[in-house]
Amino acid sequence: GALLAQMLVDPLGLILRWYDELQIAQVSLARLVGIREIEPEPADERVRPEGRDVRAADVRFGYLAGADVLHDVCLDVRPGTRVALVGPSGAGKSTLGRLLAGIYAPRTGTVTLGGAELARMPAERVRRHVALVNQEHHVFVGSLRDNLLLARTDADDGDLWSALAAVDADGWARALEKGLETEVGSGGLALTPAQAQQIALARLVLADPHTLILDEATSLLDPRAARHLERSLAKVLEGRTVVAIAHRLHTAHDADVIVVTENGRVSEQGSHDELVAAGGAYAALWRSWHR
Ligand code: ATP
Numbered sequence: 001g002a003l004l005a006q007m008l009v010d011p012l013g014l015i016l017r018w019y020d021e022l023q024i025a026q027v028s029l030a031r032l033v034g035i036r037e038i039e040p041e042p043a044d045e046r047v048r049p050e051g052r053d054v055r056a057a058d059v060r061f062g063y064l065a066g067a068d069v070l071h072d073v074c075l076d077v078r079p080g081t082r083v084a085l086v087g088p089s090g091a092g093k094s095t096l097g098r099l100l101a102g103i104y105a106p107r108t109g110t111v112t113l114g115g116a117e118l119a120r121m122p123a124e125r126v127r128r129h130v131a132l133v134n135q136e137h138h139v140f141v142g143s144l145r146d147n148l149l150l151a152r153t154d155a156d157d158g159d160l161w162s163a164l165a166a167v168d169a170d171g172w173a174r175a176l177e178k179g180l181e182t183e184v185g186s187g188g189l190a191l192t193p194a195q196a197q198q199i200a201l202a203r204l205v206l207a208d209p210h211t212l213i214l215d216e217a218t219s220l221l222d223p224r225a226a227r228h229l230e231r232s233l234a235k236v237l238e239g240r241t242v243v244a245i246a247h248r249l250h251t252a253h254d255a256d257v258i259v260v261t262e263n264g265r266v267s268e269q270g271s272h273d274e275l276v277a278a279g280g281a282y283a284a285l286w287r288s289w290h291r
Contacts, residue, residue: 043122049114049129052079052210052241054100058109061099068107069095070264077257079210082242084252086282087261093245094215096261100243101132101213113211131204134215138203139196141185144173148180151203163205167232169198194225201229201236211241216251249289258282 054077062068070092077083077100085093098104099111102118111118118126140147148160155163160180164170172195176182182189184199191199204212214237221229246252252272259269260282268280275282 044120045122047116047120047122048125049116049121051114052129053077053114054130054211054241054243055112056096056100056106056109057112059096059099059106059111060108061095061104061106063095068264070099070106072109073261073264073266075100075259075266075269077211077241077243079241080239081256082244082254083257083259084244084246084255085259085261086246086249086252086285087267091261092264093247093261095264097132097213097215097243097245101130102126103132127207127209129209130211130213131207131209132213132215133200133204135197138200139185139191141187142183143180144176144182144184144199145180147184147199148202148206151206152208155206159206160202163202164198166205166235167198167201168228169195169202169232192225194221194229197221197229198232201232204236209240211243212237213243213245215245216247249285253286 056073056075059070059073060068061070073092073096075083075096085096087093095104099106102111102113102121102123105111105119113121113126113129118130140150145157145160148163149155152159157180161170161173164173173179176189184191244251244255246255252258254272256271257269258272258275260267260275260280262281268275268278268282270278272286276286277283
């Protein structure tokens with residue numbers, strides 16, 4: 001991708017220090033910076049979004065040939081809304097999330113942003129608009145500044161500190177003797193999982209994408225750290241379109257649209273009240289959770 005090329009040309013020293021980690025973290029890095037892991041058609045500089053709606057149309061996708069994980073998925077995410085993907089484990093929620101973020105391209109069908117196909121857009125352009133957020137800890141060997149600049153290479157220290165403040169990380173970061181110069185990652189300062197997560201959120205604030213695909217994987221954090229982080233996350237989500245992959249029903253019920261996936265298909269969608277009234281799979285799930 002273009003970003004990776006730019007990173008290789010520009011902060012060469014930085015990349016060299018990361019090299020060992022890059023080998024291990026290739027997949028994670030690809031997700032972080034939004035580089036597509038499958039690129040069936042060449043990107044076209046002229047493909048630009050006109051609008052902010054994200055739409056999946058008749059999407060089929062599989063990781064392995066002959067084994068589709070998503071079948072004819074259609075989904076319309078209106079700008080400014082919160083959409084929750086629910087469904088049994090293995091239904092394809094995370095996979096759909098990766099497609100909506102442009103990390104994978106559909107085998108057939110399209111995923112579009114503002115009418116433009118993500119698979120045809122330069123990866124960097126996709127990344128400016130849509131980001132995937134998950135609990136993988138993306139901290140690389142280098143300084144705190146290096147780790148933040150990944151999200152926006154032209155940010156100045158003021159921008160970096162405001163981003164840290166926006167995710168409630170400025171307290172501990174200001175207490176560091178070397179501040180933004182502090183080396184982190186293996187061999188450097190050992191960040192707690194919550195601090196690493198805050199760095200990832202601060203990067204989001206810097207990159208400022210209007211749409212977030214949020215994979216709410218079960219937290220490995222202790223309850224207090226988790227609550228603290230949830231508050232920071234809520235601030236970051238404010239004003240953005242959010243597609244939340246909800247592994248717990250209680251985080252889904254107040255979404256504008258709940259999308260139920262089963263066996264790689266969208267089986268129902270609507271608001272909580274609509275789906276409960278419809279008496280289908282969601283209603284059954286909801287009842288079983290409240291028994
Ligand atoms: P969960 O709630 O457990 O996270 P999910 O609904 O998010 O499940 P996916 O993770 O999208 O479901 O998985 C859908 C199917 O795709 C599963 O059969 C899974 O084994 C498979 N799958 C997921 N990721 C990969 C991968 N990277 N390579 C190959 N198969 C995968």
